[in-house]
Amino acid sequence: MDDFIYRDPGKENGEEAGQALGVDGAVRSRSTGLFCEGVPLSRIAREVGTPVYVYSYNTLTRHFRVFDEAFDGIPHVICFAMKANSNLAVVRSFSALGGGADVVSGGELFRALRAGVMPSKIVYAGVGKTVSEIEAALKAGILMFNIESQEELLAIDGVAGRLGVRAPIALRVNPDVDAKTHPYISTGLKKNKFGISIEQAMDEYERAEALPNVKVVGIHQHIGSQLTEISPFVDSLKKTAELVRKLKSRGLGIKYIDVGGGLGIRYLNEKPPLPSDLARAIRPVLEDLGCTLVFEPGRVLAGNAGCLVTKVLYRKSTQEKNFIIVDAGMNDLVRPTLYQAYHEIKQVITTDAPEFLADVVGPICETGDFLAKDRAMRVPQPGELLAVMSAGAYGFTMSSNYNSRPRAAEVMVEGDRYYIVRRREDYEGLVSGEEIPEFLGEKAAHDAQRARQGTR
Numbered sequence: 001m002d003d004f005i006y007r008d009p010g011k012e013n014g015e016e017a018g019q020a021l022g023v024d025g026a027v028r029s030r031s032t033g034l035f036c037e038g039v040p041l042s043r044i045a046r047e048v049g050t051p052v053y054v055y056s057y058n059t060l061t062r063h064f065r066v067f068d069e070a071f072d073g074i075p076h077v078i079c080f081a082m083k084a085n086s087n088l089a090v091v092r093s094f095s096a097l098g099g100g101a102d103v104v105s106g107g108e109l110f111r112a113l114r115a116g117v118m119p120s121k122i123v124y125a126g127v128g129k130t131v132s133e134i135e136a137a138l139k140a141g142i143l144m145f146n147i148e149s150q151e152e153l154l155a156i157d158g159v160a161g162r163l164g165v166r167a168p169i170a171l172r173v174n175p176d177v178d179a180k181t182h183p184y185i186s187t188g189l190k191k192n193k194f195g196i197s198i199e200q201a202m203d204e205y206e207r208a209e210a211l212p213n214v215k216v217v218g219i220h221q222h223i224g225s226q227l228t229e230i231s232p233f234v235d236s237l238k239k240t241a242e243l244v245r246k247l248k249s250r251g252l253g254i255k256y257i258d259v260g261g262g263l264g265i266r267y268l269n270e271k272p273p274l275p276s277d278l279a280r281a282i283r284p285v286l287e288d289l290g291c292t293l294v295f296e297p298g299r300v301l302a303g304n305a306g307c308l309v310t311k312v313l314y315r316k317s318t319q320e321k322n323f324i325i326v327d328a329g330m331n332d333l334v335r336p337t338l339y340q341a342y343h344e345i346k347q348v349i350t351t352d353a354p355e356f357l358a359d360v361v362g363p364i365c366e367t368g369d370f371l372a373k374d375r376a377m378r379v380p381q382p383g384e385l386l387a388v389m390s391a392g393a394y395g396f397t398m399s400s401n402y403n404s405r406p407r408a409a410e411v412m413v414e415g416d417r418y419y420i421v422r423r424r425e426d427y428e429g430l431v432s433g434e435e436i437p438e439f440l441g442e443k444a445a446h447d448a449q450r451a452r453q454g455t456r
């Protein structure tokens with residue numbers, strides 16, 4: 001369920017849709033079409049420009065609450081996976097409800113702290129943590145590091161020793177289960193780069209326990225993303241629970257079981273389990289272990305709470321295909337290109353134009369630059385607005401400046417107001433940090449010109 005709805009105020013208010021008299025006497029078109037909460041997307045596009053990401057605050061927080069309530073009665077922390085959407089306003093929306101953060105870099109840690117996440121609710125995963133990132137996390141006092149390798153464990157022990165602290169750690173175990181999702185977002189198989197195999201985990205835990213500057217506090221797993229079945233969660237957690245029992249019997253202090261993220265969402269016709277289904281399935285597996293559960297949901301909280309609004313620039317038809325060229329490209333939303341992902345595309349203002357099959361493509365000079373392929377849609381007019389749905393997760397965070405395209409603006413809607421939560425990047429922003437070295441500077445340019453003149 002989300003808060004992107006079509007509205008026809010004429011019907012809603014029992015009035016005629018169409019023209020209405022504004023306060024200043026000007027005739028205004030009454031707003032209809034696709035709304036985010038109480039705000040027409042057409043208004044946001046007009047005032048902020050396109051492409052623009054639009055997030056619904058009330059959908060974000062409803063998703064958080066639904067997840068939270070599903071685990072009522074079990075001690076738990078919900079650490080939003082920031083790589084799904086790291087906008088400060090989004091992260092704050094969750095932390096204000098008691099949420100924490102799952103970070104995978106020093107940059108995300110910085111954002112989490114800036115957004116006001118309590119350090120004691122931050123978990124830090126990722127296979128390549130650097131010394132300075134480890135230092136920053138130790139100084140902040142995070143809940144725990146999720147360790148991905150033995151060498152990383154030794155590095156953290158070293159840094160903690162230097163700082164005179166003990167680093168709280170969990171080992172990320174790889175339970176070797178098939179998450180039955182796209183290979184690029186499957187992480188819990190033996191062949192994946194993540195975690196420590198569950199067979200080696202016991203030895204690694206004993207090695208960790210013997211280190212002077214780390215403290216074993218938990219266990220972590222994360223088997224993949226966009227999971228649409230419950231069984232991989234249950235199968236992997238059974239293995240993890242068995243290991244926890246063994247660890248406890250050897251006196252290791254496992255306080256936290258970090259279940260990871262991965263719950264899928266509906267993009268097209270998937271029927272992913274609800275948080276309550278997940279809770280019902282895993283409660284019996286984990287309940288009697290007496291641990292606090294940590295969850296790292298990303299997509300399920302943010303995915304269907306956002307869309308990307310883009311404008312149609314041109315249409316063209318070849319003998320093979322119809323193309324709709326829009327002002328958002330793979331640099332703004334890379335999921336279709338990277339994962340052949342499906343995103344529903346809606347007209348912001350519905351029309352009764354005839355339907356055709358078209359590829360919706362961006363302005364980037366790459367054949368892979370598309371948002372949809374062979375999509376049945378109404379023939380749009382240039383200037384028409386389209387909303388690319390389910391873009392609240394892994395949308396803006398995966399965007400880039402490829403083709404020197406400034407990054408899109410981000411907007412958050414709350415009720416009938418909207419807020420720009422990240423302004424559109426400008427051209428100066430695009431080159432900030434770049435420099436032309438002196439040897440290429442004015443004098444060099446002058447010399448080059450003289451050399452050319454001399455050869456005439």
Ligand SMILES: *Cc1c(COP(=O)(O)O)cnc(C)c1O
Pocket residue numbers: 081083084102104125126222224225226260261262263296297298299300393
């Ligand atoms: C990506 C990731 C998540 C979030 O995954 P979702 O599918 O968005 O819920 C959680 N934990 C870790 C370690 C991750 O890498």
